[in-house]
Amino acid sequence: MQVVCLHGYFQFREERLGEVAKFNTLYEQDLVSRGDYFTFELLATAKNYSLLAGLYSGVVASKTYAGEPWEVMEQNQLVYDFNLKTLLPLVSVTNKIDPLPLYNGFTARGLILPGSINKTWMRVKSYKVRFNLDDLIFNYSELTYA
Amino acid sequence: MPKALAATCVSGVVTCEGVALAGAVILSEGVGSSSGYVVIDEEKIYYVAKTSPDLKTTLEKLISITNKVTALFTSVGAGMHGDTTAPPPTLASDVSAISAEVAILQTLTESMK
Numbered sequence: 227m228q229v230v231c232l233h234g235y236f237q238f239r240e241e242r243l244g245e246v247a248k249f250n251t252l253y254e255q256d257l258v259s260r261g262d263y264f265t266f267e268l269l270a271t272a273k274n275y276s277l278l279a280g281l282y283s284g285v286v287a288s289k290t291y292a293g294e295p296w297e298v299m300e301q302n303q304l305v306y307d308f309n310l311k312t313l314l315p316l317v318s319v320t321n322k323i324d325p326l327p328l329y330n331g332f333t334a335r336g337l338i339l340p341g342s343i344n345k346t347w348m349r350v351k352s353y354k355v356r357f358n359l360d361d362l363i364f365n366y367s368e369l370t371y372a
Numbered sequence: 373m374p375k376a377l378a379a380t381c382v383s384g385v386v387t388c389e390g391v392a393l394a395g396a397v398i399l400s401e402g403v404g405s406s407s408g409y410v411v412i413d414e415e416k417i418y419y420v421a422k423t424s425p426d427l428k429t430t431l432e433k434l435i436s437i438t439n440k441v442t443a444l445f446t447s448v449g450a451g452m453h454g455d456t457t458a459p460p461p462t463l464a465s466d467v468s469a470i471s472a473e474v475a476i477l478q479t480l481t482e483s484m485k
Binding site: 274275277278279280289290291292293294301 | 373374375377388389390391392393394395412413414415417
């Protein structure tokens with residue numbers, strides 16, 4: 227399975243048939259199809275615009291903006307919390323991470339919550355990750371920070 | 373990608389989905405209340421009013437005035453006999469009605485959407 231986290235928005239793509247169903251069962255998640263990828267149910271219905279002081283996927287938007295959902299989330303400083311299954315302000319995420327460095331990236335067990343803070347106090351904003359649901363080792367690359 | 377949404381404009385305030393949009397650029401006159409569309413392109417917001425009601429009302433008033441003027445001249449013509457012309461008995465009220473229509477047009481001009 228390949229996953230792209232774009233400013234707190236997730237795109238999952240299967241490498242082997244049935245991975246999405248297995249992921250949903252294993253992590254009690256709700257991935258659904260949107261375009262050429264899968265994403266969490268709340269993100270699948272995320273609008274491509276936000277209105278300042280209006281609701282955006284259940285939270286009050288801080289900016290009027292039109293673009294792709296991940297661009298709207300970035301502009302509003304929102305990320306998706308897959309544990310709480312809701313959008314959160316980036317700055318409200320207090321999760322700490324300390325991924326193990328690899329020759330070409332990092333490895334960790336499980337998905338990194340966007341907005342998480344690394345040991346140098348930088349917030350993870352975007353990343354790519356590839357994992358195999360058999361060994362549950364997540365290989366991260368292209369981590370970018372807010 | 374730009375997004376177009378239904379909106380209204382009252383007293384220069386553009387409202388969309390119940391939210392007042394600060395910073396919206398109104399592309400029409402924006403004096404009278406109107407409904408229309410807001411176009412959001414990244415951070416830029418434009419409001420476009422449906423101005424066809426303005427145009428329709430204006431044209432209706434112009435047709436009405438033209439008809440009244442035509443009727444007035446017809447009445448004046450009917451009163452022409454040889455060298456003399458007797459004004460039609462409705463002259464004053466006909467002129468008054470035309471003036472009233474012109475006043476409405478003036479008001480429309482000052483409250484364009």
